[in-house]
Amino acid sequence: MRTAPHSSSPRSAFLLISPTWIVLGLLFLAPLAIMCWLSFQQRGLYGGIEPGPTLANYVRSFESSYAVIYARSVWIAVATTVICLVVSYPVAYYIALKARPERKNFLLALVVIPFWTSFLVRTYAWMFILRDQGVINSLLMSLGVIHEPLPLLYTPLAVMIGQVYAEVPFMVLPIYASLEKLDRSLLEAARDLGASAAAAFWRVTAPLAMPGTVAGIVLVFIPSLGTFITPDLLGGAKGMLVGNLIQNQFGPALNKPFGSAVALVLTAFVLASLWAYAAWARRRGEELAL
Amino acid sequence: MLRAVSWLVYVFLYAPIAVLVVFSFNSERQTAVWQHFTLDWYRVLFRDKLIGHAVANSLVVGLVATVVATVIGTMAGLAMARHVFFGKRATRSLLYLPVIVPEIVVGAALVSLFGFIAMRLSLTTVILAHIAFSISYVALVVQARLTGFDWSLEEAAMDLGANRWQTFWRVTLPLIAPGVLAGALLVFTLSIDDYIITSFVAGPGATTLPLQIYSMVKTGVTPEINAVSTLLLVVTIGLIAAAQRLETSRR
Numbered sequence: 001m002r003t004a005p006h007s008s009s010p011r012s013a014f015l016l017i018s019p020t021w022i023v024l025g026l027l028f029l030a031p032l033a034i035m036c037w038l039s040f041q042q043r044g045l046y047g048g049i050e051p052g053p054t055l056a057n058y059v060r061s062f063e064s065s066y067a068v069i070y071a072r073s074v075w076i077a078v079a080t081t082v083i084c085l086v087v088s089y090p091v092a093y094y095i096a097l098k099a100r101p102e103r104k105n106f107l108l109a110l111v112v113i114p115f116w117t118s119f120l121v122r123t124y125a126w127m128f129i130l131r132d133q134g135v136i137n138s139l140l141m142s143l144g145v146i147h148e149p150l151p152l153l154y155t156p157l158a159v160m161i162g163q164v165y166a167e168v169p170f171m172v173l174p175i176y177a178s179l180e181k182l183d184r185s186l187l188e189a190a191r192d193l194g195a196s197a198a199a200a201f202w203r204v205t206a207p208l209a210m211p212g213t214v215a216g217i218v219l220v221f222i223p224s225l226g227t228f229i230t231p232d233l234l235g236g237a238k239g240m241l242v243g244n245l246i247q248n249q250f251g252p253a254l255n256k257p258f259g260s261a262v263a264l265v266l267t268a269f270v271l272a273s274l275w276a277y278a279a280w281a282r283r284r285g286e287e288l289a290l
Numbered sequence: 291m292l293r294a295v296s297w298l299v300y301v302f303l304y305a306p307i308a309v310l311v312v313f314s315f316n317s318e319r320q321t322a323v324w325q326h327f328t329l330d331w332y333r334v335l336f337r338d339k340l341i342g343h344a345v346a347n348s349l350v351v352g353l354v355a356t357v358v359a360t361v362i363g364t365m366a367g368l369a370m371a372r373h374v375f376f377g378k379r380a381t382r383s384l385l386y387l388p389v390i391v392p393e394i395v396v397g398a399a400l401v402s403l404f405g406f407i408a409m410r411l412s413l414t415t416v417i418l419a420h421i422a423f424s425i426s427y428v429a430l431v432v433q434a435r436l437t438g439f440d441w442s443l444e445e446a447a448m449d450l451g452a453n454r455w456q457t458f459w460r461v462t463l464p465l466i467a468p469g470v471l472a473g474a475l476l477v478f479t480l481s482i483d484d485y486i487i488t489s490f491v492a493g494p495g496a497t498t499l500p501l502q503i504y505s506m507v508k509t510g511v512t513p514e515i516n517a518v519s520t521l522l523l524v525v526t527i528g529l530i531a532a533a534q535r536l537e538t539s540r541r
Contacts, residue, residue: 013373015305017381020366020425029424031393031399035408087299094296107296109534112539114303118483119518120500124507126377128313131511132429133321135309142323168303192315226392233507235360243394250398250490262403270392 032267041261057261066245066262073152073241076231077224081171084220085213087164088171092212093168093205095172096179108176115169123233126162127153130234142270154236162230167223171216178212181207211281218277222270242266307523314516341518344502347413351498352481355420360474362421363428364466367473370429371436388426395498396423397490404491411493419491420481427480428473430517435469468536475533479526 039057042050046132060066114122126280129135131153137149152158182205190200206213236239240248242262249259309322316394318325335341364387367373388396399524400419402413443465447457463470485500492501506515 002470009373010375013369013375016365016369016373017375019362020369020381020385020429021427023362024388028388028396029384031403035399035402036396038402061467087302090292090295091299095294105383110300111303113527113530116479117526118500118519118522120483120485120503120507121310121522122306124503124511124519125310126516127394127507128310128322128511128516129306133511135313135322138322165306168299184422218465222390223392226394228394243392246394246398247489250401256402256405257396259398263398267391267395270390274390288415290396290403 007072013233022285035260035263038257039264041257043255043257046254052257052262058265060258061261062267066213069245071242072239072266073225073243076159076163077221079160080167080218080224081221082162083164083170084167085217087211088168088216089176092172092175092179095147096176096182102172103154110171111169111172115166119229121165122166123162123229126158126165127233130161146228153234154239156235156239158234159241160230162234163224163227166230167220170219170223174215174219175209176212178209178215182208211284214277214280218273222273225273226266293423303486307335310516311520311523313519314513315465317372319513332521334514335517335521338514340497340498341502343363344497344499347416347496348482348499351413351416351420352478354417355424356474356478358421359468359477360428362430363425363473364431364434364470366425367436367469368466370433371439372430373443385426385429388423389430393484393486397487400487413493413495413496415491415493416488416496419487420477420484423487424477424480424486426472427440427476431473431476432466433468435466435472437466445472457493459492462499471536472533479529483526484521 001206011090038049038056041052042054042056044050091111095104095111106177110224117183127134131137132149132151134154136152137146140146141149186208187200190204191197195203226243227241228247231241231244231249235244243266246259246263246266249262253259293469303441306491312414313322313324313326315329317328319329363457365379370378370382370385397419400422401411404407404415409415441503443461444457452460482498483500484498485504488498488501489504492498495503499518503515503518505513506518
């Protein structure tokens, strides 16, 4: 790397970085610290706070009625990740290894554009498609295939569809990046040595693309864990996930201390997943793809 | 086979958006059966005072947050790319935090802070929240743009007698401008789209467009929502196309 001219000037570095320290300190670290403090307090009347300190919120957050919500969140996140992987791999593979080079950027842009559009709008689109008077049910009923609308909206399936829809670009991009870097002569060598196309894929391509694949898994799994909009709009009343639980405690349930404890449990889980990923990448000597 | 599967995925990505847009022009209100073309829902929309108010709020929040976060984030990106300083590693982690921590937690934490310091929720708290979650994105985009930056250009300018300030305005900034603008557009898009964090910190009268759309969606699917969604899609895709062009130009 070329050396920067005044890299040794601590004063200008300090001037440049201190606004970020101040803003993120006051509006990011301080809020997290206050939430941490809150999680050890007790709930007062009408959403107030009684001074703690108590571990009751954490104990309560692991009671079975909430464990079910965690389990459901993890299950939805895992299912979303697996479906995303299955859906995204062929696309990434096609763009990286099969598409004509001059079309690659266009095909990639087509994957990314939906990600830039409003998450809310994209989720609403699925409400519009899946509801009883929605596109699918209207079509099937007018064709006479069904006479009663199928219950599609407000189901775990709807949540998964919405979630997969939102997260696919995050899976395609890192897998594409890994496949694109792959040395194609290795594939040719495998085929020349008699490997079938499937064997070449499983023994050469897939292992070499593992860093991007794992990065994609992390990039999809983590936001899916804390998702709120998809379960709130597409999931049924019984489909509460961690994100909804936190929102509910801060909103209608008027129990910020308990909501804080759940939020910190979620954050801890997210950070632990990332830490595991970083450890895995470091052990392989990979550069972090995040 | 691979090609066919890829095509199917592209259909999966675009069909819902296309359906949404097409049905914003459908005269039938209750069901998703095509009747005939109408612009009625757009007319209703433009007369809707609540939506007008929400759009105005979103624009104020988006513009203020974008300007502030872009300035601070660009400074941070410069510091991270150019300088060695005390606490640099910690700062890197700090910059990644807003990207990593789930939005629902960020919103809950911010409302805890505002409650703790007894700050009334308003449009100001929304703006502060948006600045907080945006700085990192600008810093990371600018920093990425600066890797491989030819610092000897700055040195040359200074050798030729420019002071630091002149060097920054006449040499560095024009060179990193596409990255800065891309970061700014990213912040604006994130800001006008944010629902989760905003829903925690918005006070009465501080309803932004996503908040307004959300409450409409909760009451029921209507063609007006399709229409406002279509407009939002057009605006965001337009912005992103502009950002893409800036990013690729002068690379």
